[in-house]
Amino acid sequence: MKVLWLAPFPHRSYAGHPAPWLTTLARALSRQPGFDLTVLNWEPALTQPVEEYEQDGIHFVYLKTPTTRQDLLSLYRQRIALTADYLRRYHREYDVIHVHGSELQYQAAVAGLDRPVLLSVQGIISECLRVLPETLSLRRVFWTLASYYERKYVPGIHEFSCRTNWDKAQVAKLSPGSRIHHNWEMIRPEFFAPVTEDSVPEGRPQILFMGGTQIMKGFHETLQAFDAVCRQIPAKLVVVGEQDAEQVFRYVRQAGLHHIQHQDIECRGFQTAQQLRDVFAQSLCLLHPSYIDNSPNSVCEAQVAGLPVVASQVGGVDSLIDDGHTGLLSSLRPQQLADQVLRLHHAPDLSRRLAAQAQVVARTRHDPATILQRALDIYHVIQ
Structure with missing residues (x-):
C-alpha cells in the first residue's frame, strides 16, 4: 500500500x-x-x-x-x-x-x-x-x-x-x-519506560508547564496560578517549549506577581523525550490550563509516564481526564488552578493514586x- x-x-x-x-x-x-x-x-x-x-x-x-x-x-x-x-x-x-x-x-x-x-x-x-x-x-x-x-x-x-x-x-x-x-x-516509547517509585525529590514542589509562552496554552494563567501557589508554599515552575525568558519575567512584572522571584522559574526550550521524562520524575504535576485543546500530546505523555495532571476542562480534554480519577480538571481561573495544584501537594496519597490510575488508562489508550x-x-x- x-x-x-x-x-x-x-x-x-x-x-x-x-x-x-x-x-x-x-x-x-x-x-x-x-x-x-x-x-x-x-x-x-x-x-x-x-x-x-x-x-x-x-x-x-x-x-x-x-x-x-x-x-x-x-x-x-x-x-x-x-x-x-x-x-x-x-x-x-x-x-x-x-x-x-x-x-x-x-x-x-x-x-x-x-x-x-x-x-x-x-x-x-x-x-x-x-x-x-x-x-x-x-x-x-x-x-x-x-x-x-x-x-x-x-x-x-x-x-x-x-x-x-x-x-x-x-x-x-x-x-x-x-x-x-x-x-x-x-506516544513516544521513552514515556513507557518503567516508573521509579517515590522518585519526586524532597524540597519545594516543582510544577511543569509545557506551553512555552503561548497565550492559548494558558501562559498567563499559569504564571498567575503559580503566584497564588507561592503565596502559600515555596515552589518552582519549569517552563518548557518555545519561549523567550525575558517575556516570561516581563509578564511577571507587568502583572504584579509579587510572590514570584526570579529563581522560582526555570525556562527551558524544546526538550527531547528523555529530557521530558527526567523533568516528569522531578515534578509534582503537569499544569495545562489551555483555552482550547483536542487531545494535547503533553497531557497524554505525562499520563503515560505517571505524572499527575491538572488541566482546564476544555475541548476534548475530558476524554483524557476523568476528574478525580485520572487527573484534576479546573476552570481557567488562576486561583482554582492553584487550588488543584495545592491539593496534590497537600495530599500525596491522592497524587499517587491519580498518577497510577491515569497511567493504567493511558497506556491502554495509547x-x-x-x-x-x-x-x-x-x-x-x-x-
Missing part, C-alpha cells in the same frame, strides 16, 4: 517542535512490510522548488512556498496552488491521501482529487478562533483566514480519523454524514500496537 501524508512534518534541518504525534506513527508505519509512506509538506527556506530525500524508511517531498506572512496577501493561494499542482501530477501514484489537520489548508489542495482522502483532526481552528483572547492581532488575521478554508473545504471530505468526543462532534457539524474512524495518537493496527485498518477500509 502506498500512502501520501500531507502533514506539518518537520524538515530535517528544523530544530523546533518535533511534532512527535506525527513522527512516531510515521516511523512505525514505515517498518510495516508492503507499506510505502511519502510525506508532503512546505518549506519556505528551500533553495530549489522541490526537495526530496529518504530518511528512516520514509520518502519526503518538500515544496518551496512563501512564508505564511508573505503569502497572506494572496490569501494563501500561492501555497495552495503549488501543492495542488504537485498533487494533480502525482496523486494517482498513491492508494490513500492522508491529510493531518485542517488548520493549514491541505484540504483545499486535495479538493477534487480522485483518490480516497482521510483527514485526521488535530484541532478545529474555527473553534480556536472563538476563544482567542486577542481582539486585534496578526494571529487573529491568520486564524480567521484559516477558519475560512476549514469551513469551505472540510465539508468536501468524507473520511475522518478522530480522537475525542469533542472532535467527533465538531466533524459531525462540519461534514454531516461523513464516516468517522477512531484512533489515538501514538498502546502502540493497537494504534498502528487501527491506522492500517482505516487505510484498508477507505482505499
Whole structure:
C-alpha cells in the first residue's frame, strides 16, 4: 500500500517542535512490510522548488512556498496552488491521501482529487478562533483566514480519523454524514519506560508547564496560578517549549506577581523525550490550563509516564481526564488552578493514586500496537 501524508512534518534541518504525534506513527508505519509512506509538506527556506530525500524508511517531498506572512496577501493561494499542482501530477501514484489537520489548508489542495482522502483532526481552528483572547492581532488575521478554508473545504471530505468526543462532534457539524474512524495518537516509547517509585525529590514542589509562552496554552494563567501557589508554599515552575525568558519575567512584572522571584522559574526550550521524562520524575504535576485543546500530546505523555495532571476542562480534554480519577480538571481561573495544584501537594496519597490510575488508562489508550493496527485498518477500509 502506498500512502501520501500531507502533514506539518518537520524538515530535517528544523530544530523546533518535533511534532512527535506525527513522527512516531510515521516511523512505525514505515517498518510495516508492503507499506510505502511519502510525506508532503512546505518549506519556505528551500533553495530549489522541490526537495526530496529518504530518511528512516520514509520518502519526503518538500515544496518551496512563501512564508505564511508573505503569502497572506494572496490569501494563501500561492501555497495552495503549488501543492495542488504537485498533487494533480502525482496523486494517482498513491492508494490513500492522508491529510493531518485542517488548520493549514491541505484540504483545499486535495479538493477534487480522485483518490480516497482521510483527514485526521488535530484541532478545529474555527473553534480556536472563538476563544482567542486577542481582539486585534496578526494571529487573529491568520486564524480567521484559516477558519475560512476549514469551513469551505472540510465539508468536501468524507473520511475522518478522530480522537475525542469533542472532535467527533465538531466533524459531525462540519461534514454531516461523513464516516468517522477512531484512533489515538501514538506516544513516544521513552514515556513507557518503567516508573521509579517515590522518585519526586524532597524540597519545594516543582510544577511543569509545557506551553512555552503561548497565550492559548494558558501562559498567563499559569504564571498567575503559580503566584497564588507561592503565596502559600515555596515552589518552582519549569517552563518548557518555545519561549523567550525575558517575556516570561516581563509578564511577571507587568502583572504584579509579587510572590514570584526570579529563581522560582526555570525556562527551558524544546526538550527531547528523555529530557521530558527526567523533568516528569522531578515534578509534582503537569499544569495545562489551555483555552482550547483536542487531545494535547503533553497531557497524554505525562499520563503515560505517571505524572499527575491538572488541566482546564476544555475541548476534548475530558476524554483524557476523568476528574478525580485520572487527573484534576479546573476552570481557567488562576486561583482554582492553584487550588488543584495545592491539593496534590497537600495530599500525596491522592497524587499517587491519580498518577497510577491515569497511567493504567493511558497506556491502554495509547498502546502502540493497537494504534498502528487501527491506522492500517482505516487505510484498508477507505482505499
